[in-house]
Amino acid sequence: MAGEIKKRSEIDEQFQWCLEDMYETDELWEEEYRKLVSLADAMKDLDGNLGKDSGNLLRYFEQYDEMTYYVNRLVVYANERFHQDTTVAKYQAMAAKADNALMIFSSATAFASPEILKIPEDVLKGFLENEPKLAAYERALSEQLRKKEHVLSAAEEALLANANELKSAPSNIFEMFNNADIKFPSIRDVEGNRLAVTHGTFGQLLENSERSVRKAAYESLYGSFKQWGNTLATTYTSHLRGEKYFAKSRRYHSTRAMHLDDGNIPESVYDQLIETVHRNLPKMHEYVSLRKRILDVEELHTYDLYVPIVENSEKRYTFEEAKELVLKAVEPMGEEYVKIMREGFENRWIDVYENTNKRSGAYSWAAYGTHPYVLLNFNGTLDSVFTLAHEMGHAIHSYYSNRTQPITYSDYLIFVAEVASTCNENLLMQYLLMTTADVKERRYLINHYLEGFRATVFRQCLFAEFEKIVHEKIWNDEALTLTELNEIYGQLIEQYYGPDLTIDDETRHEWMRIPHFYTSFYVYQYATGYSAATAFAKLILEGGQEAATRYIHHFLCGGCSKDPIELLREAGVDLSTPQPVESALKVFGDYLQLFKKELK
Template sequence: MKSDIKKKELELGRGSSLPERSAVPAEYRWKLEDICATREDWEKSFAEIKSRLPELAAYRGTLAQSPEKMLEFFKLRDELSIELGKLYVYANMKSHEDTGDSSNQGPANRVSALAVEFSAAVSYVTPEILSMPEERLREFAAAPCLAEYAFPLRELLRRKAHVLSEAEELILARSGDMAQTADNAFSMLTNADMEFPPIRDEEGKKVEMSEERAVAYLRSPKRSVRRAAFASLYEPYSKMKNTIGATFDGMLKSAKFYAECRRYGSPLEEALDADNIPVSVYDSLVSAIEDNLAPMYRYMKLRRKMLGVKELHMYDLYVPLVEDPYKEIAWSDAKEMMYRYLAPLGGQYLEQIKAGVEGGWADVFPNKGKRSGAYSWGTYGTHPYIFMNYTNNLNDVLTLVHEMGHSMHSWYSRKNQPYATADYCIFTAEVASTTNEVLFLSGLLAETDDRKKRLYLLNRRLENIRTTVYRQTMFASFEREVHKRAAEGGDTTPDGLKQLWYELNRKYYGEGITIDEPLKMEWARIPHFYTPFYVYQYATGYSAATALASAILEQGGPATRRYLSFLTKGGSDYPIELLKGAGVDMSTPQPVEAVIKQFSETLDEMEELAK
């Protein structure tokens, strides 16, 4: 029975054709009905929220009357916001199941518009609160009845210089839906309209391509398959160069517009100020990595040697340097591996991830029209959800482990924090997800003595650091430069971006690799660029996570308790302070330098074993 289940799972993960959504068994699909039982229920809730928006306007001019009056408004706003959040994630996750199904696009578009209406309806709130005398506002923040709103109120005071008048805030709120056009157009183009040419697999069979499958085949041990997958992946992006260039330009202009409106010196300043992160943290990350590229050049040399190729190409970067000793990993086995190697996080953590995976948290396999990538989502009042495109390899197991870190962060936070402080920022989010990854790989390595398996796992660690620290820092360097060009009237044309991308890859990987022409379009397929200055947090998060995981494995209980306490804190303090409580100080360069040291030491062992 188990063997039949695993056989079916392997076929779903990497079959010769993508199944229709309806053909994927229910046990491998998430349970969105836990949010809304039917579309009719969604419509009813949508109509109710829309009809109640005028209630928010009734509080205009009353918020400063007393802490109790302010609390009354906050409770109403939170009630509507929580319900709106449920409708928003439901509609969008439903649309991600099959982006070609137009019937699911309407609700997603409508709820996005409703969210803008909601923002407009409460746009008077921040200016009105900040018009209060500062001392009176501090008294409100200290009032017992407003205790759960104390940190957000103090945050308003900190960012007061960047809050506009009521009329200006209303204009910005109403522009929100329009500002998403570039991102929405990019998403529909790349997820629904793009077609990737089929390739021949290792056995010569013709297989349909999606973005996820092309990336999976870049790990093929057969070089001709990797080369074909690489060509298939970038062909549609090259054909759509000018269209994607236009969506990218729309994002740059939008970021510049909002930064200037809010009186920031740059979009970078605005993005980091949201979490009170000094720009020096961003700049020092880029500097620390770019001053320590020698280990990466050594790794490229080792990779070329172990692959036995005269020239190392970009399509050779993802293939394991030794034959995969884990072969294809069925979904059932992936779950068991996760449970085993996350055990250091304790019994409650383990019990909850088991309950979640078996209880409808995850949407597992690719299907026709399914959005690319993976994420963890959900909202206050729902359990977390994990979106995947599982294709049977260890990398996808690590993706599951990563997204489960996000989901458990959400689970702990929503369980322990009120709505006002339950949302954690991206800076700390990437710590939770990557701590899981580091623990998983450390556990697997600790149990591995076999030379080939150890080589494989050491290579996996090197790849984690290459892709999450070095590569994402290269992305961060790219973002910093393109937004600077946009501000100064520099070259942000598709050809200009291609050249910049080439120069950065040459800098980060050195002369020991051939930068293939199609790779110059890689900037065009990075969806996170449509959320400016997001990606650097993968690198800082990995650095913090490495320190936390090391402490958990070395110290046991005390470090684990500090870490789980950190997960319960949500957004109740600034991320730098929350991480200090967990035992890591990201205002210093030490965590980044420690990861570079781990990369070098892992490379040392791998070079020795490879002799």
Template sequence: MKRIEQKVEDTWCLEDMFESDDFWEEEFGRLQRMIFQYEDFEGTLGESADSLLEYLKFNDETNLLMERLYVYANMRYHQDMANSMYQEFAARAQKLMVEISGASAFAEPEILEITTEKINIFFNENPELETYKRYISEILRGKNHTLDKKTETILAKSRQMANAAENIFSMYNGADIKFPSITTEEGEEIEITHGNFVPLLESTDREVRKAAFEGVYETYGKMRNTLAATFAANLDQANFYAQVRNFSSAREMYLYGSNIPESVYDNLIETVHKNMDKMHKYVSLRKKILDVSELHMYDLYTPIAKAPDTKYSFEAAKDIVLEGLAPMGEEYIKVLEEGFDNRWIDVYENEGKRSGAYSWGAYGIHPYVLMNYHGTLDHVFTLAHEMGHAIHSYYSDANQPYVNAGYKIFVAEVASTCNESLLIQHLLKITEDEEEKAYLINHFLEQFKGTLYRQTMFAEFEKIAHSMVQNGEGVTADRLCEIYYNLNKKYFGDDIVIDKEIELEWARIPHFYNPFYVYQYATGLSAAIALSKRIIEEGKPAVEDYMKFLKGGSSQDPIELLKIAGVDMTSAKPIETALELFGNLLDELQKMTD
């Protein structure tokens, strides 16, 4: 189907952001002219409360307009990526964003030069500055890790060079790598790609799974030493910046942005270690259901429960999501219905449309959701998930000033996964079909396996790898493979053959070039499960606390916002709660297969 053939009611209403492309052009031109005004503020921020406030308001105005221009351009581009006009819109918006970043680069160093005493006087002199108290305090928090202007300039200029390792890996992994061809169960000869690798591992034909697995890791193995050197260079640059900026480690530096204690990271790994028996039990159950004498690493993705044949219209999907999220109460459901009824969602696939699903938007305009809906139960869960993101953004924007509205990555997956958890537990309660129930349980178990256990294993690998550099140890392909292989043995247990090829998996994970990021998937799932449990069991009081979290934006540290919702991620309890549910679901599926 071409984009022009879509029914209007099935597409998102981007006119709510810009009524026309011509208006986008007008606003783009206005912002281009506004950028020159940054020069007027340079050197004035410490002069008075009024001059500081005037700059902060102006900066908000430019960034808000920039956000709208950028989001609109990219959303128009994503609805048909063959449209050259919107390709150009997106490229121009990106260039303008870089220009604004450069024009405003003076501001944070200037604010850091203002003494704490003077800042406090400013707050007393002009109450309007209170809106920016959190923003300013976050800048000042970084004072001990901010260097003199000359050094900061050098460090800024070094970033392009420091990003070389990630760029080299991206180029190899995205453009130059070539996987072999294999024969599918239908007898078709196809080349393995990043996109079809997991679907091939999900194949019901074991020979296809094995061939895909071996083909991918044989390819990475040919470049193992080069990939190890590339990854080691990325570890080196992270360690260099941590040392220069007076952090005790790269991990402390990367967790510092969201003010996450390192103990949260360690706590996650330790708690998962204590619950490794559940993962091992899952592996044993998978081996039993697949009825194989030996379970291999390439058997971990193939379904062990048949997906229901039922197809759900989009109207039916909306009704299912509304029913599943009923425990969230009237206020939440009303916003959900508003999104369903007022074209927040771009529903169906069309030629040139970006694949997958996401939620995005700009402050002051309702959020949007992109989908490629095909009527499967998985896509019903995707709808619940993306609307979780959307409603989190809706409440943050509605209750926070622009400067505090954007929530941190640490909590970005909490609202979406909480929605999924509420929906799946509702469906498990009402379904009478044993096949569908087994599928739902397995769907949930796979989430735990892939998100809580696997991402924690990734996090543990990162912790070890970065510690090696910090301790002056050599980072070689053999050493990385040994560490990674042993982690797989620890996490997956004795009931599976840990194939030699898996030792190279570290070499194909792009997230390892964005240090200490992946642990947040595991903490986010744990927080979401704990919150959904509290909502189901306690009702209104739990919902009220959860809504305070949704409305918090970044007005407090993410750890503190989650505490308001009733989840303390500095303790082991949320992770234990999530893993307890994993264990219970595992027991239930085991009984169904006995």
């Protein structure tokens, strides 16, 4: 897609998503907004009355589902209209109004959970026996009851709710500092040209073939963070203490236990991930050693970890070619899966090309009752082909979940959100490796996989272990200073990357710039999700249609009808054991050996 970026009006309609499938006109959106407001107002009649009889409880759940249906549609449509051209004032306002719809929904239903938990269990049991329609909500009720011991009195809950703004302060401070205040000195390339160092350019600069540029960019960014070390250490430890306060208040035995409880994830899953990765660190060390040898450097530094070690494939793909590649790659999923994907390709589920003022990046977003939508900024590179496979994995996961489950259980949890998308990427990788005869492309593909695995499994596991250590120290009232944070992080870098990486002082400060650390115990899910996806792809390629059907029926169709661990287990991958992570790490090792063979 060379040349100037086109205006939206210049993009052929066939490459634009058809949002009219959700609302034929914007006026219909406004009409549903009014319906939501009306339903929210009607909820007031149920406040204080849920425990009086089964009819009131059923009415609450049914109205909640109806409100969920409307609010999801309102939010998805408004934001997708806004994202296709962010300068259109009408859709800026509509997106803001959709945010208001979310607040209306949240406010109208806030009374229910504490009220339901006050209903004696024998009374709830009687409600379920007397009203057969409540059976549809038995899991929703059991999920609330499961957390009953961590729900406080109304007065205490009000105090915690009022403290939420204070709890989010460290994250807000970091976000403002990181996005608005911190600035990095510019650097010069080998020809003396000045290069700006920003969050946006930093990744590109680390891929620069000139080592002096990479080193200067690294020192510019991390040197700037180092100057604010005490402030950032205090900001982060304040976040850790806030998390501890809420976990203790809710009677959890640790901050981690509180966060994993949302998806009913056993803490052993977290520990097994770290333990399994530890056993396989020699593979990571071997890869780092290979990178050092290929770059032919006396010392390998952290700023050398991102520069390409094989020549980039210059092959370009049209969108038609990309679609056919992805369709061929997912054929092991079976005819129905391919048919659904083709339907998405042919019926304008996808907004394909970049246009002026379009939102960057890519995503899939679905509202119950309408097919999913995918936003791309397709540019013809191999990466954009993988992005198509990835986002269509999300889309078809939503398609199956929404088609199979009632709205109550249609949303899959974040713990499994990246499994279907990454499984598609694995299938595409396998297909391309089997069909390409170009040596340069094979090398690029294998290295693409190794780098993705390093960043998603090894690096995110390192982050997860860092979180585990620092949260435990705060929980146990141990001091945690800037020096100690740097030391903990530096030791983990040494452990994960091995003896062939020279650790610079700047590297020990890397923890300072990771925004995910302010969303506690989130990053481990990247590693578990990637591992599960790798295991599923292997099962499907080796087990054929039976394995694919099991994956589709038990996982893609499952929504949140069961705990995510149980859905994965029934589909063939048991993350309560080390086996899926072990299997994924074996695949990494196999690709590493194949890469070394290709380089000979």
